[in-house]
Amino acid sequence: xxxxxxxxxxxxxxxxxxxxxxxxxxxxxxxxxxxxxxxxxxxxxxxxxxxxxxxxxxxxxxxxxxxxxxxxxxxxxxxxxxxxxxxxxxxxxxxxxxxxxxxxxxxxxxxxxxxxxxxxxxxxxxxxxxxxxxxxxxxxxxxxxxxxxxxxxxxxxxxxxxxxxxxxxxxxxxxxxxxxxxxxxxxxxxxxxxxxxxxxxxxxxxxxxxxxxxxxxxxxxxxxxxxxxxxxxxxxxxxxxxxxxxxxxxxxxxxxxxxxxxxxxxxxxxxxxxxxxxxxxxxxxxxxxxxxxxxxxxxxxxxxxxxxxxxxxxxxxxxxxxxxxxxxxxxxxxxxxxxxxxxxxxxxxxxxxxxxxxxxxxxxxxxxxxxxxxxxxxxxxxxxxxxxxxxxxxxxxxxxxxxxxxxxxxxxxxxxxxxxxxxxxxxxxxxxxxxxxxxxxxxxxxxxxxxxxxxxxxxxxxxxxxxxxxxxxxxxxxxxxxxxxxxxxxxxxxxxxxxxxxxxxxxxx
Numbered sequence: 001x002x003x004x005x006x007x008x009x010x011x012x013x014x015x016x017x018x019x020x021x022x023x024x025x026x027x028x029x030x031x032x033x034x035x036x037x038x039x040x041x042x043x044x045x046x047x048x049x050x051x052x053x054x055x056x057x058x059x060x061x062x063x064x065x066x067x068x069x070x071x072x073x074x075x076x077x078x079x080x081x082x083x084x085x086x087x088x089x090x091x092x093x094x095x096x097x098x099x100x101x102x103x104x105x106x107x108x109x110x111x112x113x114x115x116x117x118x119x120x121x122x123x124x125x126x127x128x129x130x131x132x133x134x135x136x137x138x139x140x141x142x143x144x145x146x147x148x149x150x151x152x153x154x155x156x157x158x159x160x161x162x163x164x165x166x167x168x169x170x171x172x173x174x175x176x177x178x179x180x181x182x183x184x185x186x187x188x189x190x191x192x193x194x195x196x197x198x199x200x201x202x203x204x205x206x207x208x209x210x211x212x213x214x215x216x217x218x219x220x221x222x223x224x225x226x227x228x229x230x231x232x233x234x235x236x237x238x239x240x241x242x243x244x245x246x247x248x249x250x251x252x253x254x255x256x257x258x259x260x261x262x263x264x265x266x267x268x269x270x271x272x273x274x275x276x277x278x279x280x281x282x283x284x285x286x287x288x289x290x291x292x293x294x295x296x297x298x299x300x301x302x303x304x305x306x307x308x309x310x311x312x313x314x315x316x317x318x319x320x321x322x323x324x325x326x327x328x329x330x331x332x333x334x335x336x337x338x339x340x341x342x343x344x345x346x347x348x349x350x351x352x353x354x355x356x357x358x359x360x361x362x363x364x365x366x367x368x369x370x371x372x373x374x375x376x377x378x379x380x381x382x383x384x385x386x387x388x389x390x391x392x393x394x395x396x397x398x399x400x401x402x403x404x405x406x407x408x409x410x411x412x413x414x415x416x417x418x419x420x421x422x423x424x425x426x427x428x429x430x431x432x433x434x435x436x437x438x439x440x441x442x443x444x445x446x447x448x449x450x451x452x453x454x455x456x457x458x459x460x461x462x463x464x465x466x467x468x469x470x471x472x473x474x475x476x477x478x479x480x481x482x483x484x485x486x487x488x489x490x491x492x493x494x495x496x497x498x499x500x501x502x503x504x505x506x507x508x509x
Contacts, residue, residue, distance in 0.1 A: 224270040228277040231255035249317040288313030311362035335412035350405040353391035458495040
């Protein structure tokens with residue numbers, strides 16, 4: 001019995017515990033469901049309140065937008081009514097103007113008819129008067145017109161020539177004295193030393209055995225040197241000397257210096273020649289840039305692009321009639337600055353244009369244009385002032401100068417080139433220039449003889465006094481001057497003197 005009791009009692013305890021737990025879980029579930037129901041009910045009420053609030057705001061927004069739309073519609077309607085009133089007013093004004101124009105047109109048509117009738121009447125009267133005048137004078141209208149035109153033409157030519165003579169006389173009286181004063185002052189102040197710089201093309205050798213070393217085995221050394229420098233190395237029978245020939249002065253200078261270094265070094269073979277030529281080329285390139293910068297610094301000119309600096313530096317190795325072109329450009333710039341200061345022109349612009357006037361000679365590329373045209377293109381690409389471009393192109397009268405600074409550059413260039421000792425030329429070229437100058441007058445009627453004097457700076461022409469009058473002689477001088485400017489190239493200017501004289505010879509026996 002006790003054993004059964006010990007078995008039943010635990011089972012009863014477990015059963016009772018399970019029942020209690022089930023009842024507690026049931027109670028908890030009921031409470032949770034009630035809480036969830038309350039939350040759901042509150043959420044529904046809150047959602048309905050939010051819904052009413054949103055609907056109310058939406059209605060208010062719709063009312064505001066509707067009011068705004070109605071207001072804009074009223075404004076547009078009022079504006080359209082104003083436009084309609086303006087259009088109506090303009091149409092009424094146009095109708096009034098159209099009616100007025102129609103009335104005016106009718107008046108003009110009537111006047112035109114009256115004028116046409118009057119013109120016909122006057123034309124008939126004019127024909128009658130002309131016929132009467134032809135009958136009285138014995139000349140036709142064309143003959144009378146030609147006679148009047150001829151008289152007027154002769155009178156106009158005479159008056160024009162008289163006026164030209166008067167202006168030239170007044171200009172000569174005032175301009176020559178002023179020009180003389182300016183030139184004397186400029187030359188007095190000029191202190192630039194320019195010497196005749198002749199490009200050296202001969203290299204002295206220590207002995208004749210060096211010629212064979214320069215030529216090398218089967219001529220490989222001389223071929224390498226000529227290929228790298230672009231110059232011709234001439235080895236002839238001249239003792240202890242080698243001649244370098246090349247049209248490019250920079251390449252000729254590179255070849256000269258490289259050959260001198262090879263002779264001093266003693267090691268002459270293709271590899272060493274290539275090394276020396278590359279080194280000398282770099283040195284010459286640096287020297288070109290330094291010379292360009294130096295002349296710009298000396299002249300106080302700034303804002304020049306590097307290609308212009310290099311072109312100026314290349315002028316250091318170029319000569320013209322024995323005159324170093326870079327020193328010539330510097331001298332022209334100094335003279336131009338002095339002349340501009342004397343006459344009140346733009347001094348800095350004149351100096352800049354004068355320094356760049358021969359920059360075309362320093363161009364590295366080959367071109368069939370003359371140096372003035374090349375210089376104009378270079379200056380235009382560098383963005384220079386149009387007056388400077390014109391001064392570069394007109395310093396040899398290839399184009400017309402358009403500013404006083406361009407004329408000053410012409411004058412300064414002529415002064416620098418014509419200065420005694422500045423330039424030299426061969427006798428053959430000198431004689432040929434004088435012959436061309438004398439022969440250019442052979443095609444003009446009335447010229448007896450022509451003589452080029454003062455080294456070709458003056459041309460004296462003897463004319464036939466029976467063929468030409470004084471006025472015609474003056475016109476002939478101008479035509480010859482234009483012919484010389486067109487056909488010949490010359491430094492400075494040429495003075496033309498016309499001589500027309502009457503000689504009477506009589507013998508007393």
